[in-house]
Amino acid sequence: MHSLTIRDFAPDMREVRALSLLAAPIIMTGMAEMAINATDVVMMGWLGADALAAGLLGSHYYAFSHFFGLGVLAAVAALLAQALGARRRRDVRRIVRRGLWVGTCIAVPAVFVLLSAERVLLWLGQHPQVASDARLYLDTRLYGFLPGMWFLVFAHLLAAHSRPKATMVVTIIAIGINAIGNYLLMFGQFGFPKLGLAGAGISSSIVDSFLALTLAVFILRTRPFKRYFIFYRICRADFARFIEIFKVGLPIAGTILAEAGLFLASTLLIGRIGTAELAGHAVAVQCASIAWMVPYGISQAATVRVGLSAGARSIHGVARSAATALIAGCGFMVLPATLFLIWAHPIASVYLDVDDAANAEAIAFAAAFLVVAAFFQLVDGAQAIASGSLRGLKDTQIPMWLAGFSYWVLGFGAAILFGFYGDYGGVGVWIGLAFGLGAAAILLNWRFVAMVNRLQRDGFS
Incomplete structure (x- = not known):
């Protein structure tokens, strides 16, 4: 062992390439998620200024619960990377399983927080009609919270293996699904009911479910991942991993x-x-x-x-x-x-x-x-x-x-x-x-x- 020098911190081309191949799809995924949110904002605006105000208020309220889950589950990426670096393949399966359970445990109280949105918003001094309309959005948006948490776990598994392109592709596809869903359900096109903000919430929940289900199928059918048997004996207790995710993620x-x-x-x-x-x-x-x-x-x-x-x-x-x-x-x-x-x-x-x-x-x-x-x-x-x-x-x-x-x-x-x-x-x-x-x-x-x-x-x- 020798002391680190400035040369040890100097990037080399192999590291630059590895970082670029990993970061680029993650960045594109983030941009695609922003595009989905931008689509929601634009189409809510078509309903009118009052609906836009209520929709934005509801989406910001939802975001705080989502950010909490996103932060806790970020621990999954770190734990998976260290397990792979140490060549502990069995730990990969255990971490992903417990990550799915952690996401489920986060979703349960989050749903109650979302169901209480109108009362919380009124307590914060928001206009009663705006708070009521925001609740209409959140009452349907909450169905996507749990699959959204599972999607994060699957995305971390792919990223830890330097395979984030699948996440990027399905997220880009989701932009179109979200726009079509909004058009059909918010405005009652092609025989669908005109649901307004509630339709936007349903569309977003469908998108979250699509993302989680698609990545789950990809993981089950792709060679580097199907060997882990992620869903085999998924109910097996592993409290040490469960607590570790919360300890690192909170x-x-x-x-x-x-x-x-x-x-x-x-x-x-x-x-x-x-x-x-x-x-x-x-x-x-x-x-x-x-x-x-x-x-x-x-x-x-x-x-x-x-x-x-x-x-x-x-x-x-x-x-x-x-x-x-x-x-x-x-x-x-x-x-x-x-x-x-x-x-x-x-x-x-x-x-x-x-x-x-x-x-x-x-x-x-x-x-x-x-x-x-x-x-x-x-x-x-x-x-x-x-x-x-x-x-x-x-x-x-x-x-x-x-x-x-x-x-x-x-x-x-x-x-x-x-x-x-x-x-x-x-x-x-x-x-x-x-x-x-x-x-x-x-x-x-x-x-x-x-x-x-x-x-x-x-x-x-």
């Missing part, structure tokens, strides 16, 4: 919800400033979310690549995989940063009609927020990828606290300070977001370096 869910909560809180803060600022904020968040899909996909690939090396007890592989992902992610984020900085106003104009004088103020605010967003693109990518690399090491509890401190103590505190006491308004809130993401990038990457040093002391070679 902090991941906490981190995801903390970041999502920060952006939700920023929306509420800007909503207190003004309507034009809020419209501009919506545009800027949408643009930043699209750009973020690339480092998010790379971070998921980093979880697998780092996990494989950790399972093989290769400290050099861990360092090289993480460094390659970090360089790739930050390198890409230079592109949206440049676009936001140079073309902020034209980008904002894509979302709002420049010929309508009433939109002029909102466009100006959106452009200003995009300029601030340009400056935190690199750190946003860096913190996402560092988090993914740490998951590959099954290190999730300390990163959750570091991220939570960065987002809510530093980021949210700075947003209030600059936005309301510094008299910067909405721009000040966005400066706070940048501050929080930057702090998370520094602390999470520091944590990863500390973990690499610890692994080396523990005998990784």
Whole structure:
């Protein structure tokens, strides 16, 4: 064993190729999921402004339960990668089985949360009619929650084997299924009942079921996976794996919800400033979310690549995989940063009609927020990828606290300070977001370096 040097963190072409082949389909899958959501928004808008407001409120309410499940089940990817890296094939079957049971256990309370949506939304001060219409959507949308959780487990199994293309293909197909389902069920075409928002919920649930069923069939019929006999004796107890998934996954869910909560809180803060600022904020968040899909996909690939090396007890592989992902992610984020900085106003104009004088103020605010967003693109990518690399090491509890401190103590505190006491308004809130993401990038990457040093002391070679 020898000390790590800067050369151990230098990416080589084999690692670049492996990361690219894994990350590209994951990124495309994320983009396809965004396209499905965008289709829902557009077609809800065809029902009218009130239906759109209720549908968006319902989908955001659903998203928080989904993000929780997504975070917990992210542990499956890390555990599978380490098992494969250590060549423990039998553990793969056990982890996937317990992952399916964990997803089922998450779905049970989630359904009750979704059934309580109207009362919760009224308690939060939403308009009674909007809350009632949101419930119509969620009452049918909840049927897709359980298959959605199973789909995540199957997708992690494919990604851990560096076979994410099947997930990408079925998700792209699902865009069309969702659009057709919305058209038939929301608007009552070709003899189907006109169900409005309830039809959108049914369509989304059908899509989730299609995704889970298709990947299950693919796994059962494809050579690298059918040897695991995933569904054979699936009810066999394995509480150790069950608890391990929750132990690793709950902090991941906490981190995801903390970041999502920060952006939700920023929306509420800007909503207190003004309507034009809020419209501009919506545009800027949408643009930043699209750009973020690339480092998010790379971070998921980093979880697998780092996990494989950790399972093989290769400290050099861990360092090289993480460094390659970090360089790739930050390198890409230079592109949206440049676009936001140079073309902020034209980008904002894509979302709002420049010929309508009433939109002029909102466009100006959106452009200003995009300029601030340009400056935190690199750190946003860096913190996402560092988090993914740490998951590959099954290190999730300390990163959750570091991220939570960065987002809510530093980021949210700075947003209030600059936005309301510094008299910067909405721009000040966005400066706070940048501050929080930057702090998370520094602390999470520091944590990863500390973990690499610890692994080396523990005998990784």
